[in-house]
Amino acid sequence: MQGTVRNIFWIGVISLFIWTGCKEPVEVFIPKGDDGQVFAIDTEDSEIPYVVIDTRGASIPYEPKVQAQMKIYQEKKLIQTQLIDIEYRGKTSFRLSDKKGFNFETIDEAGEGIDVSFLGLPKEEDWRLIGHVVNKSEKYIWDRSLMFNQVAYDISNQIGKYASRGKFVEIEVNGEYMGVYYLCEKLKRDSQRIDIKSLNTSSTNLTGGYILKIDKADAGPEHDGKPLSYFLNNWDDDARYTSQNSFRSGYDVFRKQINFEAFRPPYHPDQYLETYFMYEYPKAEDITGAQKIYIADYLQDFETALLQDDFGAGERSYADYIDIGSFVDYFLINELCRNVDAYRISTFLVKDRDGKLGMGPVWDFNIGFDEGDRIPMNDWVINYNNYVNKDPWMMPFWWERLMEDQIFRQAVKTRWTTLRGSTLSTGNLQKLVSDTSKYLQDNNAVTRNYAKWEVSADRTYDQSVLDLQNFLSQRANWMDGKIGAF
Structure with missing residues (x-):
């Protein structure tokens, strides 16, 4: 019986061999570029690069x-x-x-x-x-x-x-x-991108250009060569601000002067009160001591003016420091897109030589729009602090304070009305x-x-x-x- 089964098996194998051997070979399709490069997937006739x-x-x-x-x-x-x-x-x-x-x-x-x-x-x-x-x-x-x-x-x-x-x-x-x-x-300084004057160690005019970021801290070159596993788990580095990579606002998110030292360990209990400005251009390793002092003093003077101006009496000395139009546009874009990361992280600020501080360019909307949780559909993103308690990156006081100025609000209204009749129409x-x-x-x-x-x-x-x-x-x-x- 076993011999009969074995014979039937081999007859089947030989028959299969003869049958397949008589068929034309099957051509396997391999997607390629016109230079012979094999693709991981067939892109068909897609126009997308x-x-x-x-x-x-x-x-x-x-x-x-x-x-x-x-x-x-x-x-x-x-x-x-x-x-x-x-x-x-x-x-x-x-x-x-x-x-x-x-x-x-x-x-x-x-x-x-x-x-x-x-x-x-x-x-x-x-x-x-x-x-x-x-x-x-x-x-x-x-x-x-x-x-x-x-x-x-x-x-x-x-x-x-x-x-x-x-x-x-x-x-x-x-x-x-x-x-x-x-x-x-x-986003970088370039005539075709952020078009501001250059600033280097030999520059005698300290007024610009600067690019700053309100953002999570960068790991820095001291981490070069560390294994990928380190960066997959380096949450502490996000909050590791130092005198080399940043400077801190003199005021907390509730408009009060900060009375504790800067650059404390990551996620210390009072971090939610702080706003840090990261050096983007010149880079942290290139910016000079004099340039650091200039731009930190400029931000301090702006914030102080914003807090101390009596809008009811017509005082708006803060406008001497900022390009109001750029602040208005930054507000409108991020609010329309409900970008919950705006203002407090992924936020760029630019100051050209002899110019005022400007907001933008806008950046990073991956949790915006209809997925922008934490902020309800019927409220401003600038009211973030009303919905989130002691986030390590809270909303700076600037925006709430600006909205108290009727002149700033009118600038927002005028710009929004113009854009809704054109580019931002439904x-x-x-x-x-x-x-x-x-x-x-x-x-x-x-x-x-x-x-x-x-x-x-x-x-x-x-x-x-x-x-x-x-x-x-x-x-x-x-x-x-x-x-x-x-």
Whole structure:
């Protein structure tokens, strides 16, 4: 019996061999670029640029960067090849998201930085690749629409206030498809970006230009070379302010003069009262002692004037220190987009030579719009402190105080009324969202992205787009009523 079974088995194997041997060989489709580059995924005939990044076997660190080759394809045709240095980016988003963001710098064959244009954007060497946050273990997504940052930055640029410009791309890194990203400009001093005068160690005019940030602290070069596991868990470094990287406001978030020392350990009990200003330009390692004193004194004088002016008596000496128009636009954009990170983190301030302090550019909207929790739909983001208790990064007193000035409120009203009749009309806002989503969907980028990154079925992409449109309409209408009553 066993011999009969064995014979039947071998007869079957031989028959299968003969049958398959007679068939034509099956051609396996391998997606490639026109240069032979094998893709991690079939991009079909997508017009959305496809970016292939290859570090040649090196692991990508948080810092410092490692060298890689970048290729950009459109409709599978190679349109650009560039050497880059690349590293991971972000703080909270880096730790929480499985879909990581990247910083990269364009370099030449010698490894030196070189200005390069991507996809029609002005030449520079510092760039960002920003993706939406996806946490697989806890099954949540921030910004299912994939467009929060792009929409906010477009709004800013359309009203005449520079924000980071960029293009949607899909990327693969070392053979792994990573989904839809926004390739955009790093905010930095440059004639095509933040256009302010240079300031170096030999400058005799200390008035500018400066770029400051109200933000979580940067890890700093002293952490170069530490393992990735360190940066995945370095929450303390977010609050590690030092005299080298920052200076502190003389006033707390409740307008009182601070009477305890600065630069205490991370998350000390009184941290929620403090506002720190990080040196962005000149960098912390480059700024001179005299420049530090100048800009700290300038901020102190502005804050003191803002607090001491008697608006009822017509005193507005604070206006001698700030570009009110930039403060108005910063307020309107972040409030329309309900950006709960605005004002207190991810906040840029700029002072040009012989000029006043300006707010912006706007930055980082990944938990804004209809997902901007902590602040209800029918209240201002500047009232953050009414809803959150002792956050390490609370709302500076500036905005509540500015809103007590009828002149500032009138400037907000005039600007809002003008913009609502043009750029920020409901029709234009709806079109911005629908055009962007159509571009992503028509090229099947949404399908490819969520084949990689879907974590739950709580909401479809189409619903997320509709929710975003509904939010913008409702938020703008609410702002009409509030600002109209100013």
